[in-house]
Amino acid sequence: MTDEHGPGRATAGFHEVYGTEPGGVWAAPGRVNLIGEHTDYNDGFVMPLALPHTCLAAATPRTDGVLRLHSGDAPGGTVELRVEELAPVAGGTGGGDRGGWAAYPAGVVWTLRDAGLLTGAAGGADLYFESTVPTGAGLSSSAALEVVTATALSDLYGLEITPGRIAQLCQRAENVFVGVPCGIMDQMASACCTEGHALFLDARDLTQRQVPFDLAAEGLRLLVVDTRVKHELGDGAYANRRAACEAAAEALGVPALRDVPFEGLDATLAQLERLGYDATTRRRVRHVVTEDRRVEQVIELLDVGDTRSIGPVLTAGHASCRDDFEISCAELDLVVESANAAGALGARMTGGGFGGSAIVLVAEADAEAVGKAVTEAFGAAGHGAPRIFPAVPSAGARRL
Ligand code: ADP
Ligand code: MG
Numbered sequence: 001m002t003d004e005h006g007p008g009r010a011t012a013g014f015h016e017v018y019g020t021e022p023g024g025v026w027a028a029p030g031r032v033n034l035i036g037e038h039t040d041y042n043d044g045f046v047m048p049l050a051l052p053h054t055c056l057a058a059a060t061p062r063t064d065g066v067l068r069l070h071s072g073d074a075p076g077g078t079v080e081l082r083v084e085e086l087a088p089v090a091g092g093t094g095g096g097d098r099g100g101w102a103a104y105p106a107g108v109v110w111t112l113r114d115a116g117l118l119t120g121a122a123g124g125a126d127l128y129f130e131s132t133v134p135t136g137a138g139l140s141s142s143a144a145l146e147v148v149t150a151t152a153l154s155d156l157y158g159l160e161i162t163p164g165r166i167a168q169l170c171q172r173a174e175n176v177f178v179g180v181p182c183g184i185m186d187q188m189a190s191a192c193c194t195e196g197h198a199l200f201l202d203a204r205d206l207t208q209r210q211v212p213f214d215l216a217a218e219g220l221r222l223l224v225v226d227t228r229v230k231h232e233l234g235d236g237a238y239a240n241r242r243a244a245c246e247a248a249a250e251a252l253g254v255p256a257l258r259d260v261p262f263e264g265l266d267a268t269l270a271q272l273e274r275l276g277y278d279a280t281t282r283r284r285v286r287h288v289v290t291e292d293r294r295v296e297q298v299i300e301l302l303d304v305g306d307t308r309s310i311g312p313v314l315t316a317g318h319a320s321c322r323d324d325f326e327i328s329c330a331e332l333d334l335v336v337e338s339a340n341a342a343g344a345l346g347a348r349m350t351g352g353g354f355g356g357s358a359i360v361l362v363a364e365a366d367a368e369a370v371g372k373a374v375t376e377a378f379g380a381a382g383h384g385a386p387r388i389f390p391a392v393p394s395a396g397a398r399r400l
Contacts, residue, residue, distance in 0.1 A: 006056045006130070007400045014058035014128035017070045017078060022058035022128070023156060028148035028397035029054045030133030030140045031189035032224055032359055033350045034198050034213075035310075035317055036295040038325060040183030042245050042288045043204040043256035045295035048185055049213060049393040050193035051224070055131035055144035056400075059152040065121030067109055072130040074101045083123040086110040088177040104142055105129070105149040107177025111169045112150065117159050125153060134387070137226045138356025142178075143186035146170035151191070151397040163191035163396060164206055181239055193396040200299055204258060211302050213393050218307050220345070221367045223360040225374055226387040227331040230355040238352055241325060244284045251275050257285060262293040287324035291317060311346025311361045318348035318358075327353030334377055335360065335386070342366075342373030359391065 007025040014022040029050035036046035062068075067086075070078040079102040086106055109123045127149065133141040150166045153159070161169075167187035174180050174187075184203055193199045197210040215222055249257050252268060260268050268289070269282045294317050298310045318336045322328040332349040335358040339347040347360040362370045371388045378386055 006054065010056040010058040010128060010130050013072045013130055014060075014126070017128055018060075018068070018126050020060065020126075022126075023060040024152070025056060025058045025400045026148050026152040026155070026397065027054040027056050027400055028144045028151060028190045029193065029394055030144050031186060031193065032139060032222075032357065032391050033185065033189075034222075034359070035291075035298045035314060035348075036185075037291060037317065037321055037348075037350070037353075038241060038245075038327065039258070039288055039291050039295070040185040040201075040203040041181075041242055042249070042292075043258035044288065044292040045258075046185045046201050046203060047198050047211070047295055047298060048189035048193065048201070049198040049391065050189055050396050051133070051139060052392050052394040053132040053134070053139070055129060055133055055141065055148045057148040057152045058128045059156060060126050061156045062124035062126060063121060065124045067106065067124055068126045069102045069105050070128050071101060072128065073135070076100075079106075081106055083109055083113060083118075083121065086113065088179075101145075103178045104145045104174065107173030108146050108149040108170055109153065110177050111173040112153060112159070115169060117161065118153070118157060122157055123153065125156060127152065134226055136230050136356070137228070138351025138353075139224070139226070140186040140190060140351075142174065142180070143170065143190045146173055147187055147190040147397045151399070155399055164188065164208075166397070167191040168206075181242060189396070191397050193394070195395045196393050198302070198393060200295070204256070211299060213302065213307070215307065215393075216364075218305075219364045220307055221362050221364050222391040223339075223362060223367060223371060224350075224357050224389055224391045225335045225339075225360060226357045227335065227355055228384055228386060229329070229331050231329055233354045237327065237354060241284060241327065244281050245288060248272060248277065248281055248285045251277065257288040258292060260285065260289050262289055265289050283324040283326075287320045290320055290324075294320075308345055311344070314346035314348040314359070314361060315340060321349055321353060325353075329354050330381075331355065331378070331383055331386075332358050334381055334383070335374055338374045338377035339370050342370045344370050
């Protein structure tokens with residue numbers, strides 16, 4: 001599942017497709033978000049950690065302005081494009097697979113050129129990808145694909161751009177070129193996380209802090225439970241939640257919901273009611289404001305070395321996602337309920353919602369029993385078996 005044998009594999013894949021040796025191999029990880037869901041596009045706080053699962057890119061530059069893209073994980077062979085012709089269509093490609101997987105790396109080349117970092121024929125390259133990040137599981141395989149592309153091109157073309165800037169450029173590629181209105185968290189996590197840490201990120205000014213997150217030292221484990229379901233509802237719901245948050249912020253006269261203080265939440269909700277905003281919108285606001293507060297609580301606990309106590313905060317975060325933001329689903333709720341019933345310290349859905357993955361904080365000694373209980377609960381409910389693995393806080397994008 002990790003990239004231990006990755007460089008060799010990616011080099012072999014590159015050689016098979018292009019018949020030459022690559023100029024290098026790069027890796028960028030997927031992520032789980034510990035706490036802070038749907039807060040990034042509200043200028044708020046998030047706290048992801050990188051997974052050991054990575055997207056690898058073996059790459060070499062080309063001088064003729066041709067961009068060749070090949071994924072060992074996607075059918076359809078090699079995609080060949082000319083860098084000068086890259087341009088987003090209105091509203092992006094329509095998002096995700098409807099635009100084809102190649103829109104993600106092609107969008108990265110476009111954004112590097114659009115930012116003036118690559119000119120003329122620069123950006124041409126042969127790229128071969130291979131990933132261990134489960135796709136569509138809420139673990140940010142798309143950000144890993146973007147960030148590994150940008151990191152490889154930055155090195156190949158000597159761009160010397162910071163990981164934070166790489167993340168911003170990749171977000172722009174996904175927003176404008178692919179057409180997915182994602183926030184900045186996933187790309188920042190993939191670009192900036194470090195081993196043994198969670199990344200506290202202020203999505204407004206992108207200030208960040210690496211917060212030590214040594215689970216093993218405290219006899220704890222963080223399990224990722226990939227439900228292996230993805231409900232269609234997700235895409236429209238994301239845009240809809242985002243629009244509701246932006247409308248509420250405007251009505252309140254603040255730049256973003258991050259500016260609503262937790263202490264003034266009740267007064268803010270009353271104000272929204274007076275302004276004619278319905279109960280649904282008010283719940284959306286309550287989620288964002290309380291979720292930012294939960295991120296702060298988790299940091300306070302981690303800073304004093306009390307990792308166990310973040311469990312109830314995670315579970316409270318799940319309740320808020322489920323009841324106030326309404327982005328959970330039966331499978332995610334079942335992970336949280338069955339894990340907590342079996343002795344987990346806390347659990348929550350992670351990522352955009354409507355399927356994908358949940359995280360479970362558990363004492364090492366109970367990890368196996370809790371995983372088993374979740375799998376059994378899925379069986380009893382008629383769901384397919386989930387995929388369960390430990391989230392080991394790992395390194396961000398790098399050259400291997
Ligand atoms: P997530 O980022 O949560 O995994 P997304 O729907 O945002 O889910 O992104 C998944 C999409 O990213 C895939 O459908 C595919 O288009 C693209 N993708 C991710 N990893 C790869 C890969 N290794 N090869 C080709 N395409 C990939
Ligand atoms: Mg994604």
